[in-house]
Amino acid sequence: MKSFRNLISIIEARKSIRSYKPQEIEEEKFQYVLKAFRKAPSAKNIQPWKLIVVKNKKKKNDLAIACNNQQFIAEAPIVLVACGKEDEAYGVMGGYMNSFAIDVTIALDHLILASTEQGLGTCWIGAFKEKLVKDLLGIPENIRVVALTPLGYPDKDTVKRKRKPLPEIICYDKYVE
Numbered sequence: 001m002k003s004f005r006n007l008i009s010i011i012e013a014r015k016s017i018r019s020y021k022p023q024e025i026e027e028e029k030f031q032y033v034l035k036a037f038r039k040a041p042s043a044k045n046i047q048p049w050k051l052i053v054v055k056n057k058k059k060k061n062d063l064a065i066a067c068n069n070q071q072f073i074a075e076a077p078i079v080l081v082a083c084g085k086e087d088e089a090y091g092v093m094g095g096y097m098n099s100f101a102i103d104v105t106i107a108l109d110h111l112i113l114a115s116t117e118q119g120l121g122t123c124w125i126g127a128f129k130e131k132l133v134k135d136l137l138g139i140p141e142n143i144r145v146v147a148l149t150p151l152g153y154p155d156k157d158t159v160k161r162k163r164k165p166l167p168e169i170i171c172y173d174k175y176v177e
C-alpha cells in the first residue's frame with residue numbers, strides 16, 4: 001500500500017473509484033475512517049448528521065438502482081449514505097442558508113480523505129433519487145440525504161481528472177472573472 005507523507009499527497013491521490021474488489025474492509029480501518037467523519041467541524045458544532053452503513057447485498061443493489069442505476073456502487077462491500085438533519089442544523093448561514101448540506105459534506109470529505117490514506121476507494125454520489133433512497137432505508141421525512149459513497153478496495157485503475165489552473169480560480173482583494 002502506498003504510504004503518505006503529508007495531507008497534500010493524500011488529497012492528490014484521491015480520485016473517484018468506480019470499480020471495487022469484493023474484499024472486506026478491516027474493522028480497524030473502518031473505525032479509523034468513521035473517526036474522521038465524527039471529528040469534522042459543523043456550524044455551531046451541532047453535528048446535524050447521521051451516517052448509514054449499508055452492507056446488505058440486496059439493499060446495496062437497490063441503492064445502486066436508486067442512484068440512477070450506477071451499478072458499480074453495489075460492488076463495494078460497504079455503501080455509506082450521509083444524511084443531514086435540516087431541522088437541527090444552523091438555519092441562517094450568511095443570513096439565508098441552512099448549514100446541513102455543508103456540514104455533512106465536510107464530514108464525508110474527511111471520511112473520504114481518511115479512506116484514501118488507508119488505501120480505500122470512494123466515489124461521491126450526488127446523482128440519486130432522494131425519495132427512493134429514503135424509502136429503502138427507512139429514513140424519516142425530515143431527514144435529508146446529502147450524498148452516498150461506496151467504500152472498498154479499488155479494482156481497475158481510473159484516470160486522474162484534471163483541475164483548472166490556480167490563476168483561473170483564485171483572485172485577490174476583489175472578485176475578478
Ligand SMILES: Cc1cc2nc3c(=O)[nH]c(=O)nc-3n(C[C@H](O)[C@H](O)[C@H](O)COP(=O)(O)O)c2cc1C
Pocket residue numbers: 014015016017018070123124125126127128160161
Ligand atoms: C456533488 C458531486 C456529485 C457527484 N456525483 C457523482 C455521481 O453520481 N456519480 C459518479 O460516478 N461520480 C459523481 N461525482 C464524482 C465527480 O464526477 C468527480 O469528483 C469529478 O469528475 C472529479 O474526478 P475525481 O473525483 O476522480 O477527481 C460527484 C462529485 C460531486 C462533488
